[in-house]
Amino acid sequence: MNYVAAENLTKSYGIKTLFKNISFNINEGDKIAIVAKNGSGKSTLLKILMGKEIADSGDVVINKDIQVVLFDQEIDFESDLTIEEFMMTLDSAPILALKKYHHALLSGDPDEMETALAEMEIHKAWDLENEMSQILSQLKITDLTAKMGMLSGGQIKRVALAKLLTETRAEHRHTLLIMDEPTNHLDVEMVEWLESYLNKAKITLLLVTHDRYFLDAVCGIIWEMEDQNLYFHNGSYATYLENKMIREDNMNSTIDKAQNLYRKELEWMRRQPKARTTKSKSRQDDFYETEKIAKTDTRKESLELDFEMKRLGNKILELKDISKSYGDKLLLKDFSYSFQRGEKVGIVGKNGAGKSTLLNIIQGFEPKDSGEIETGETIKFGYFSQKGLKYKEEERVIDFIKDISENFPLANGRTISASQFLRLFLFDDQTQYSPISKLSGGEKRRLHLMYILYQNPNFLIFDEPTNDLDLPTLTVLENFLLNFQGSLIIVSHDRYFMDRIVDHILAFEGEGKIKDFIGNFSEYRENKKLEDGNKKSEDVSKKQEVGVEKTEVSKKTEALPASNSALPTKKKLSFKEQRELETIEKEIPEFEAKRTTILEQLNNETDYEKIAKLSAELESLSEKLENHEMRWLELQE
Numbered sequence: 001m002n003y004v005a006a007e008n009l010t011k012s013y014g015i016k017t018l019f020k021n022i023s024f025n026i027n028e029g030d031k032i033a034i035v036a037k038n039g040s041g042k043s044t045l046l047k048i049l050m051g052k053e054i055a056d057s058g059d060v061v062i063n064k065d066i067q068v069v070l071f072d073q074e075i076d077f078e079s080d081l082t083i084e085e086f087m088m089t090l091d092s093a094p095i096l097a098l099k100k101y102h103h104a105l106l107s108g109d110p111d112e113m114e115t116a117l118a119e120m121e122i123h124k125a126w127d128l129e130n131e132m133s134q135i136l137s138q139l140k141i142t143d144l145t146a147k148m149g150m151l152s153g154g155q156i157k158r159v160a161l162a163k164l165l166t167e168t169r170a171e172h173r174h175t176l177l178i179m180d181e182p183t184n185h186l187d188v189e190m191v192e193w194l195e196s197y198l199n200k201a202k203i204t205l206l207l208v209t210h211d212r213y214f215l216d217a218v219c220g221i222i223w224e225m226e227d228q229n230l231y232f233h234n235g236s237y238a239t240y241l242e243n244k245m246i247r248e249d250n251m252n253s254t255i256d257k258a259q260n261l262y263r264k265e266l267e268w269m270r271r272q273p274k275a276r277t278t279k280s281k282s283r284q285d286d287f288y289e290t291e292k293i294a295k296t297d298t299r300k301e302s303l304e305l306d307f308e309m310k311r312l313g314n315k316i317l318e319l320k321d322i323s324k325s326y327g328d329k330l331l332l333k334d335f336s337y338s339f340q341r342g343e344k345v346g347i348v349g350k351n352g353a354g355k356s357t358l359l360n361i362i363q364g365f366e367p368k369d370s371g372e373i374e375t376g377e378t379i380k381f382g383y384f385s386q387k388g389l390k391y392k393e394e395e396r397v398i399d400f401i402k403d404i405s406e407n408f409p410l411a412n413g414r415t416i417s418a419s420q421f422l423r424l425f426l427f428d429d430q431t432q433y434s435p436i437s438k439l440s441g442g443e444k445r446r447l448h449l450m451y452i453l454y455q456n457p458n459f460l461i462f463d464e465p466t467n468d469l470d471l472p473t474l475t476v477l478e479n480f481l482l483n484f485q486g487s488l489i490i491v492s493h494d495r496y497f498m499d500r501i502v503d504h505i506l507a508f509e510g511e512g513k514i515k516d517f518i519g520n521f522s523e524y525r526e527n528k529k530l531e532d533g534n535k536k537s538e539d540v541s542k543k544q545e546v547g548v549e550k551t552e553v554s555k556k557t558e559a560l561p562a563s564n565s566a567l568p569t570k571k572k573l574s575f576k577e578q579r580e581l582e583t584i585e586k587e588i589p590e591f592e593a594k595r596t597t598i599l600e601q602l603n604n605e606t607d608y609e610k611i612a613k614l615s616a617e618l619e620s621l622s623e624k625l626e627n628h629e630m631r632w633l634e635l636q637e
Contacts, residue, residue, distance in 0.1 A: 038442025079149025349508025382457025
C-alpha cells in the first residue's frame with residue numbers, strides 16, 4: 001500500500017535552495033532514516049509532509065486512508081495542564097471513549113455509563129489506558145499530577161513522546177509516524193526500550209536521528225540529502241557510507257573528464273567571432289553545461305590534526321575524596337580520580353545522577369561539600385555545555401570566530417585561517433557570511449562546538465555534545481577527537497559516539513557510587529547486564545533458601561547430636577528475642593499473601609493514581625518482607 005508519493009519537490013529560503021526536484025515514495029512497512037548535515041532541509045521536508053510548510057513547486061499526495069503523526073523538536077503545550085490532562089488531549093476515538101467512561105464513573109448516571117461502555121467496546125479502548133501507563137512508566141514518567149509548565153526540557157520531550165506513541169496505538173488505522181531526533185534527552189535504557197517498541201510496532205516510520213546504533217536497529221532504508229538532491233540506500237549505515245563513497249568517486253571521475261573537455265572547449269570559445277552560427281550556438285550551450293560540471297567542487301578537506309596545543313605538564317587533574325549532596329540526595333561520595341595526559345574518559349549514568357554536577361565542580365562552577373581538587377598550571381579547559389550559544393543577532397558566523405583569532409595554529413609554525421577552519425566543520429562560504437540568527441538550531445549547535453575548539457584548549461569537557469548535531473558533523477568531530485592529544489571527558493548517551501572515542505568509563509550508579517570501568521561503553525553495558533543478571537539470580541536463590549530453611553530448620557536442629565563437640569554451642573534466645581521470632585514467623589506469610597494480592601491488583605488496574613498508590617505500597621511491603629527474612633535468619637543462627 002502506497003502511503004506518500006512526492007514528485008519534483010523544490011524548496012528555497014531566500015537565495016538558499018534546500019532541495020530541488022526531488023521525488024520519492026513511502027510504502028506501508030517502510031522504516032526510513034533521513035541523513036543530512038544541518039541546514040539541508042530535513043526538518044523542512046518533514047513539515048511539508050505534515051502540511052505545516054508548502055513546497056515552492058512539486059506535488060505531494062498522501063493516501064486518504066492513513067494518519068500522519070509528527071514527533072517534532074518543538075513541542076506545543078499549555079503550561080497549566082497536568083501530565084495526565086496533556087496525555088488526554090488526544091482527539092482519537094479510543095481516547096474520547098476513555099474520557100466519556102471516566103466521566104460516567106464520576107457522574108454515576110446509568111444511561112451515561114451504558115453509552116460509555118458501548119463506545120469502549122466499539123473503539124477497543126479497554127487496553128489503551130493500561131498501555132499508556134506502561135509507556136509512561138518505561139519513559140520514567142511517574143507523577144501524572146505534575147504541571148507541564150514545571151517540567152524540564154527533557155521531561156517535556158519524554159511526555160510528548162509518550163503521547164505520540166499512545167496516539168499511534170489508539171488509532172486502529174494505517175499510520176505514518178514521523179520522528180525528528182526522538183532519542184534526545186533519553187537515557188540508554190529508554191533508547192533501547194524505544195528501539196524494541198518501534199521494531200515490534202506495525203507502523204511505517206520516517207526518522208531523523210544522529211544515533212547510529214538506533215538507526216541501524218530500527219531502519220532498513222536511508223535517504224541521504226546532499227547538494228539539493230535526495231539519494232536512496234537500502235541497508236545499514238555502513239552500506240550508506242560505502243554507497244556514498246562510490247558515488248563521490250564516480251563524480252570525481254566525471255569531473256576529471258569534464259575538466260579536460262572544458263579546457264579544449266574554452267580555447268574554441270575564445271577563437272569564435274562575436275556573430276556565431278546556429279551550430280556554434282548549440283556548441284556554446286554544451287560548453288556552459290560542461291563548465292558547470294568541471295567547476296563542481298567535491299573535495300572534502302581533511303583536518304590536519306597536527307595542531308599546536310598548549311603543552312600539558314606532569315600534573316593534569318586530580319580529584320581527592322570529592323563529596324556532593326543536594327539536600328537528602330547524595331550525588332558524589334568520597335570520589336577520587338587522577339586524570340592522565342591524553343586520556344579519553346566517558347561518563348555515563350541516569351539523568352539526575354550527578355554527571356553534569358561533577359563537570360561543574362571540576363571547573364569551579366559549583367562548590368563541593370568536601371574533598372580537594374588539584375589542577376595543573378598548564379591546563380586550559382574547553383567546555384561544551386548543553387546551554388545555547390551567546391551571540392549578537394546580526395553578527396556573522398565568520399566574524400564570531402575571528403573575534404577569537406584570525407588564524408588557528410598548527411604544528412611547525414603553520415596556521416589555517418578562521419574561514420578554512422570553519423570549512424573543515426562543514427560551514428560553506430555562503431553560510432560563513434550569514435548572520436548567526438539565520439542559522440538552523442543544529443547549525444548553531446555546530447558553531448558553538450567550533451567556538452570551543454577554535455580556542456585551542458588542551459582539556460576538553462563535553463556535556464551531551466551529540467544532541468542536535470547531524471551525522472556529517474559527528475563524523476568530523478569524532479575524527480578530530482580521535483587524534484586529539486589532550487585530555488577529554490565526555491558525558492553522552494550516544495552509544496556509537498562513546499564506543500568510537502572513549503576507552504575508559506566512569507559510571508554513576510546512584511547513591512554517590514561511581515564505578516571505574518576499563519573499556520568502551522558497549523563493553524560496560526554488557527558487563528553491567530551480566531552483573532545485574534547474576535545479582536538477580538543470587539536474590540532469587542536467597543529467597544528460595546530462606547523458604548527451605550524455614551521449613552527444615554527445626555528438623556535439622558532436632559536431628560543434631562546433643563553432645564556434638566564439633567558444632568558451636570548455640571546461644572539461647574532471650575524471652576524478648578523469642579517473642580520477636582514468633583511474631584516474624586507469623587507476619588512473613590501474611591506479608592507474602594498481601595504482596596501476591598497487590599501484584600494481582602496491579603496487573604488488572606488501569607487507573608493511574610491507583611497504580612501509583614499500589615506500586616508505593618508494594619515497594620514498602622517488599623522492604624518490610626526482606627527485613628523480616630533477614631532478621632529471621634539472624635535469630636535462627
